[in-house]
Amino acid sequence: MQRLFITSENLKILVANLKKSCDEFIAPKKEHLDDIVFADTKNDHAELLNYEGNSVISPRAFLLPQTEELFEIKSVKNASFSPIEDKKKRIFYGLRPCDIKALTLMRSFFSGDFIDLPYQEKYERSTFIALACNRLCCDEAFCCEMDAGPVAKEGYALQLVAIAKGYLVDVGAKEGRQIVRENKKLFTKAKAADAKEAAVTLRGMTKGRKRIDYKKLAKIMKEDKLKPSVWDDIGLRCVVCSGCITLCPTCSCFGIADRLDGDSGTRFRYCDGCPYAGFTRMAGENTPFPLHKDRIRRFFEHKLNIDVERYGTPSCVGCARCIQTCPGNISIRKFIDTV
Amino acid sequence: MKNEYLPIKAVIEKVIVESPDAKTFILRPIDKTNHMLKHKPGQFVMLSLAGYGEAPFTYASSPIKDGVFQISVRRVGILTHALHQLKEKDIVGVRGPYGNTFPLAKIKNKDILFIAGGCGMAPLRPLIQYVFKNRKDYGRIEIIYGCRSPKDIFYKEEIKSWANNPNSSVHLTVDEPDQAWGGTCGVVCILLPKIKVNPKTSLVFLCGPGVMIKFAIKDILKLGFKENNIYASLERYMKCGIGKCGHCYIKGKYVCLDGPNFSYAQMKELGIDS
Numbered sequence: 001m002q003r004l005f006i007t008s009e010n011l012k013i014l015v016a017n018l019k020k021s022c023d024e025f026i027a028p029k030k031e032h033l034d035d036i037v038f039a040d041t042k043n044d045h046a047e048l049l050n051y052e053g054n055s056v057i058s059p060r061a062f063l064l065p066q067t068e069e070l071f072e073i074k075s076v077k078n079a080s081f082s083p084i085e086d087k088k089k090r091i092f093y094g095l096r097p098c099d100i101k102a103l104t105l106m107r108s109f110f111s112g113d114f115i116d117l118p119y120q121e122k123y124e125r126s127t128f129i130a131l132a133c134n135r136l137c138c139d140e141a142f143c144c145e146m147d148a149g150p151v152a153k154e155g156y157a158l159q160l161v162a163i164a165k166g167y168l169v170d171v172g173a174k175e176g177r178q179i180v181r182e183n184k185k186l187f188t189k190a191k192a193a194d195a196k197e198a199a200v201t202l203r204g205m206t207k208g209r210k211r212i213d214y215k216k217l218a219k220i221m222k223e224d225k226l227k228p229s230v231w232d233d234i235g236l237r238c239v240v241c242s243g244c245i246t247l248c249p250t251c252s253c254f255g256i257a258d259r260l261d262g263d264s265g266t267r268f269r270y271c272d273g274c275p276y277a278g279f280t281r282m283a284g285e286n287t288p289f290p291l292h293k294d295r296i297r298r299f300f301e302h303k304l305n306i307d308v309e310r311y312g313t314p315s316c317v318g319c320a321r322c323i324q325t326c327p328g329n330i331s332i333r334k335f336i337d338t339v
Numbered sequence: 340m341k342n343e344y345l346p347i348k349a350v351i352e353k354v355i356v357e358s359p360d361a362k363t364f365i366l367r368p369i370d371k372t373n374h375m376l377k378h379k380p381g382q383f384v385m386l387s388l389a390g391y392g393e394a395p396f397t398y399a400s401s402p403i404k405d406g407v408f409q410i411s412v413r414r415v416g417i418l419t420h421a422l423h424q425l426k427e428k429d430i431v432g433v434r435g436p437y438g439n440t441f442p443l444a445k446i447k448n449k450d451i452l453f454i455a456g457g458c459g460m461a462p463l464r465p466l467i468q469y470v471f472k473n474r475k476d477y478g479r480i481e482i483i484y485g486c487r488s489p490k491d492i493f494y495k496e497e498i499k500s501w502a503n504n505p506n507s508s509v510h511l512t513v514d515e516p517d518q519a520w521g522g523t524c525g526v527v528c529i530l531l532p533k534i535k536v537n538p539k540t541s542l543v544f545l546c547g548p549g550v551m552i553k554f555a556i557k558d559i560l561k562l563g564f565k566e567n568n569i570y571a572s573l574e575r576y577m578k579c580g581i582g583k584c585g586h587c588y589i590k591g592k593y594v595c596l597d598g599p600n601f602s603y604a605q606m607k608e609l610g611i612d613s
Binding site for chain 1: 340341343344345346415416431432575581582584585587588590591611
């Protein structure tokens with residue numbers, strides 16, 4: 001892997017150059033109350049090149065939006081449908097390693113025998129620039145334990161690691177090499193001392209944090225060795241506010257509905273999720289997962305057991321957004337510790 | 340890349356009234372080259388009614404060459420109500436085929452028992468038609484079918500013809516008989532003593548309401564049928580049919596991809612045996 005260095009000044013020039021080559025430049029910016037959010041800053045130039053913590057809402061919303069049109073209904077009467085294509089080129093800047101891993105996982109999920117075109121199209125046309133973490137974004141975060149931080153292992157074109165003088169740059173995918181080629185003058189070779197500085201910072205962050213044995217965790221969950229009271233407790237605390245699934249960077253469940261205006265309209269999908277009772281309810285009022293505890297169990301098992309079996313890694317990246325938002329104080333981290 | 344969510348057009352060629360609340364629709368996809376018609380017994384189709392959405396229906400007919408397929412639909416929800424209003428020459432959207440198939444290789448030369456309840460006859464019908472079409476490849480065939488009332492029996496004429504096949508029999512029962520009904524009354528399981536297949540080697544295919552599947556499986560296990568030889572066609576809420584939307588997910592399996600047909604041994608693993 002090629003390792004380069006860029007100064008903060010040159011990074012500004014690089015961002016300006018990159019903006020010219022894309023339709024949307026999605027980067028972190030400060031919103032009211034100083035929350036960090038991801039937004040298209042191509043025109044308002046409000047992006048933060050470096051920032052503390054992580055965004056409130058995961059950037060998956062740009063690839064799997066809250067609502068998204070799947071195709072156009074030209075005529076209801078003739079059952080005539082026509083595709084909608086999204087040809088936009090997006091550059092994502094400043095994504096945290098946990099969110100990079102989440103988007104990569106979702107890409108594996110949305111491929112397979114049947115390809116989810118709306119997600120894949122957007123993903124394939126996107127370029128990802130990661131920003132490694134220098135410190136934990138919040139007390140609850142456990143990305144290091146879940147093998148999702150403090151640096152991304154794959155899924156990025158460039159990865160920036162902030163140091164005192166500027167940024168170290170890891171060049172990942174082939175778009176990364178192209179960006180470097182096109183902006184050769186902005187980069188210099190990384191010095192050994194700089195690399196050492198970064199390594200010390202990252203080591204400081206991971207100190208005392210051990211990657212959990214998620215294969216063992218998956219096995220315990222599969223064999224159902226947990227006390228039933230664990231699920232009872234969680235079930236009592238869940239108020240079905242759906243905060244967890246809304247903020248989770250790897251949640252991808254959706255519903256599909258039609259929106260009509262006269263004889264034409266669109267079919268769209270909207271984010272949906274397993275905490276809702278109606279998620280599995282069928283015509284005739286048959287609901288296979290009637291209790292809160294059954295549904296949260298389904299949620300946890302999917303992320304911590306099934307996806308380990310399927311993709312070799314849990315689909316919880318330890319970003320702790322669900323823990324911070326839960327009004328019932330349900331913590332997937334404490335759950336893991338209990339197991 | 341293909342947008343898997345985009346349906347193709349199909350014309351309603353004929354509507355057959357099966358019972359007071361169920362109709363069979365014979366559909367002809369306009370694009371004849373589409374793989375919609377290359378389905379296998381047990382698979383399903385996603386049917387679109389713009390404005391009402393989409394819902395899964397199992398093919399109710401065996402793959403045939405004349406460019407049409409059938410689905411049987413009971414009127415239960417919003418979409419099925421709207422579908423029942425449609426007439427010949429109306430157009431709907433379809434996509435598929437999706438889901439796994441019944442284990443066709445495994446049933447060769449075996450005795451087969453079919454157990455259906457109500458509209459649960461629809462998913463089994465393609466397999467029954469397939470088996471009778473290749474009659475010599477199979478052993479004894481027994482079909483037991485339970486319905487609410489005589490009016491609710493699907494495919495009445497065809498069922499009569501099934502009984503005419505060699506080494507085969509069809510047994511019917513209803514919950515609420517009318518005056519003309521001279522047959523058995525009660526739930527499907529009361530027909531089990533009449534069947535003449537060897538439980539050790541026979542295969543069983545079930546489809547019907549959840550409670551029927553549950554009790555029928557209990558009874559046939561008692562008769563000595565093997566867990567691996569019992570298959571049920573399951574129903575779950577689904578939106579996409581291609582394993583993405585998450586609605587039909589149960590313990591790592593997607594009913595739309597890994598099912599809808601599961602053996603009883605698999606159902607037990609998924610925790611849906613009771």
